[in-house]
Amino acid sequence: MRRKLAAGNWKMNGTGANLSELADLASPENIDVLICPPAPLVSRAAQANAKIAIGGQDCHTAQNGAHTGDVSAAMLADAGATYVLTGHSERRTDHGERNAIVAAKTAAAWDQNLIAVICIGETLAQREVGETLAVIADQLTHSTPNAATGGNTVIAYEPVWAIGTGLIPTLEQIEEVHDFIRAELANRFGTETAESMRLLYGGSVKPSNAEYIFATSNVDGALVGGASLKASDFNGIISALSLA
Numbered sequence: 447m448r449r450k451l452a453a454g455n456w457k458m459n460g461t462g463a464n465l466s467e468l469a470d471l472a473s474p475e476n477i478d479v480l481i482c483p484p485a486p487l488v489s490r491a492a493q494a495n496a497k498i499a500i501g502g503q504d505c506h507t508a509q510n511g512a513h514t515g516d517v518s519a520a521m522l523a524d525a526g527a528t529y530v531l532t533g534h535s536e537r538r539t540d541h542g543e544r545n546a547i548v549a550a551k552t553a554a555a556w557d558q559n560l561i562a563v564i565c566i567g568e569t570l571a572q573r574e575v576g577e578t579l580a581v582i583a584d585q586l587t588h589s590t591p592n593a594a595t596g597g598n599t600v601i602a603y604e605p606v607w608a609i610g611t612g613l614i615p616t617l618e619q620i621e622e623v624h625d626f627i628r629a630e631l632a633n634r635f636g637t638e639t640a641e642s643m644r645l646l647y648g649g650s651v652k653p654s655n656a657e658y659i660f661a662t663s664n665v666d667g668a669l670v671g672g673a674s675l676k677a678s679d680f681n682g683i684i685s686a687l688s689l690a
């Protein structure tokens with residue numbers, strides 16, 4: 447049985463003053479709740495609410511060394527994180543991260559016993575020319591190392607055109623991609639591993655559309671940006687997931 451996951455990505459938002467939001471987050475018994483704050487807040491966030499998990503938004507492929515400004519999985523784990531996002535589309539776009547780097551970061555996360563949330567998704571241009579499933583297959587294959595299991599990996603399908611835009615795919619479009627990801631995972635890792643791996647949808651999830659999205663097959667939760675910043679908003683999503 448896959449445990450559902452409501453994951454929040456604060457991106458480059460929030461200072462110490464925002465950590466009070468964490469204390470107000472709901473934590474229903476039947477789902478996992480995760481917040482990925484900016485790196486300088488990870489340690490304090492991990493102390494703020496014992497019932498929610500804390501993750502990084504990125505990690506380096508190395509655990510230490512001459513990489514000014516970067517954060518390693520070892521540092522995140524030491525600060526109290528148990529998850530880390532890898533391959534978020536903003537990392538792929540802003541920092542030119544290719545699949546091979548995402549895979550190396552994912553392996554680095556596993557080395558520190560962090561659960562990697564590997565993010566994949568097509569651009570609008572790719573969807574419009576019918577390349578969505580090919581892009582998803584390519585990113586999934588090459589961003590996910592061979593040792594992936596349901597315990598160490600979560601896959602987040604985030605259409606780039608839906609992130610921060612207020613646009614969301616139709617339920618049929620979400621279902622098509624999630625069913626495809628599950629089938630691809632089964633082909634590569636076997637049915638048992640594929641069935642144990644959580645698949646999140648991400649892109650403009652709000653309290654108002656969460657129930658609709660969570661009714662889709664093979665959606666085991668959400669990766670949420672803007673609507674995770676305020677406990678009052680994120681609690682609506684947490685509640686919808688808990689009831690789905």
Ligand code: PEP
Pocket residue numbers: 455457604608609610611648649650651669670671672673
């Ligand atoms: C994200 O940051 O991964 C995201 C999905 O953002 P938003 O919910 O704001 O679209």
